[in-house]
Amino acid sequence: MVSEKQTLDGKVTVITGGGTGLGKAMALALAKAGSNIVVAARRTGPIEQTAREVTDLGRRALAIPTDVTDSQQVNRMIETALSEMGKINILINNAGIVRGQGRKPIWEITDEEWHLGIDTNLSSAFFCCRAVSQHFIERKSGKVINVASGEGLRGVRDNYMYCSAKGGVIQLTRTLALTWAQDNIKVNCIVPGFVDTRELQPDARPEVPPEVARASRSLGEFIPVGRLGIPGDIAALALFLASDASDYITGGIYTADGGGLAGGTTTTGYAPTIPIKEE
Numbered sequence: 001m002v003s004e005k006q007t008l009d010g011k012v013t014v015i016t017g018g019g020t021g022l023g024k025a026m027a028l029a030l031a032k033a034g035s036n037i038v039v040a041a042r043r044t045g046p047i048e049q050t051a052r053e054v055t056d057l058g059r060r061a062l063a064i065p066t067d068v069t070d071s072q073q074v075n076r077m078i079e080t081a082l083s084e085m086g087k088i089n090i091l092i093n094n095a096g097i098v099r100g101q102g103r104k105p106i107w108e109i110t111d112e113e114w115h116l117g118i119d120t121n122l123s124s125a126f127f128c129c130r131a132v133s134q135h136f137i138e139r140k141s142g143k144v145i146n147v148a149s150g151e152g153l154r155g156v157r158d159n160y161m162y163c164s165a166k167g168g169v170i171q172l173t174r175t176l177a178l179t180w181a182q183d184n185i186k187v188n189c190i191v192p193g194f195v196d197t198r199e200l201q202p203d204a205r206p207e208v209p210p211e212v213a214r215a216s217r218s219l220g221e222f223i224p225v226g227r228l229g230i231p232g233d234i235a236a237l238a239l240f241l242a243s244d245a246s247d248y249i250t251g252g253i254y255t256a257d258g259g260g261l262a263g264g265t266t267t268t269g270y271a272p273t274i275p276i277k278e279e
């Protein structure tokens with residue numbers, strides 16, 4: 001029965017960036033399906049809150065403060081997860097820098113900004129996959145879900161690090177899927193479109209200018225189905241890719257974007273999101 005294959009009873013999922021937004025939604029959806037959850041990000045408050053909500057659902061939870069741009073911290077996080085939980089079945093590479101990029105010309109981007117963008121959005125996934133690889137290969141079992149972006153499949157004005165890194169996440173997915181195909185390790189990638197997380201509300205994150213938040217919401221008009229995504233739209237896909245129901249699927253790149261990439265035409269970034277020039 002396909003529905004029986006969607007249970008995650010007794011499984012252990014490690015998810016990065018699981019204290020907020022899409023990561024939190026995925027963590028809770030997988031916990032509801034039966035998985036124990038290890039949640040890792042830099043701030044302790046949000047990951048501990050996710051861990052409490054997972055525990056309230058009757059699953060085991062562990063919050064491990066981790067900067068995923070630092071491979072030593074990633075290695076320690078995976079070691080702790082293994083020693084506390086005994087195994088890892090599912091790895092979700094979700095952490096990323098989502099906002100605050102693409103606002104200045106290329107000559108103003110520092111080496112530090114470039115490396116931070118690439119390391120947070122791409123190297124982090126490589127570090128986590130490398131850290132868990134031998135465990136997955138020894139067990140001949142494992143599921144990796146990488147979170148890319150529609151901006152990894154198309155260009156965005158001035159947005160060098162994010163677009164390059166998310167494109168890299170898609171290629172990392174394909175390469176790992178091929179490499180691990182004979183080891184029963186499935187590697188797939190979710191490509192979200194514009195998802196309305198709490199942070200897009202103008203009042204919730206002061207560093208997001210209200211005009212950007214408003215423009216983000218108005219992007220719904222450009223999406224074929226006529227609305228932004230909600231975190232649950234992404235969590236539903238993650239649940240399927242984490243479960244045995246997707247066992248024949250590897251190397252897949254799955255958009256969940258309300259049809260946004262289907263038409264091949266998109267906003268240019270010139271209007272209404274970012275004005276061409278400040279007057």
Ligand SMILES: NC(=O)c1ccc[n+]([C@@H]2O[C@H](COP(=O)([O-])OP(=O)(O)OC[C@H]3O[C@@H](n4cnc5c(N)ncnc54)[C@H](OP(=O)(O)O)[C@@H]3O)[C@@H](O)[C@H]2O)c1
Nearest residue numbers: 017020021022041042043067068094095096149192194195
């Ligand atoms: N929302 C969308 O419309 C959208 C669209 C396409 C793709 N995505 C992708 O979906 C993923 C989640 O995004 P979101 O929208 O849910 O945004 P979010 O709420 O800002 O989530 C990003 C998470 O990554 C964590 N993070 C950032 N830097 C980190 C670091 N160095 N080490 C460890 N954790 C780090 C953050 O936690 P800390 O700050 O505590 O570390 C945060 O929980 C990202 O990969 C993003 O690129 C989102």
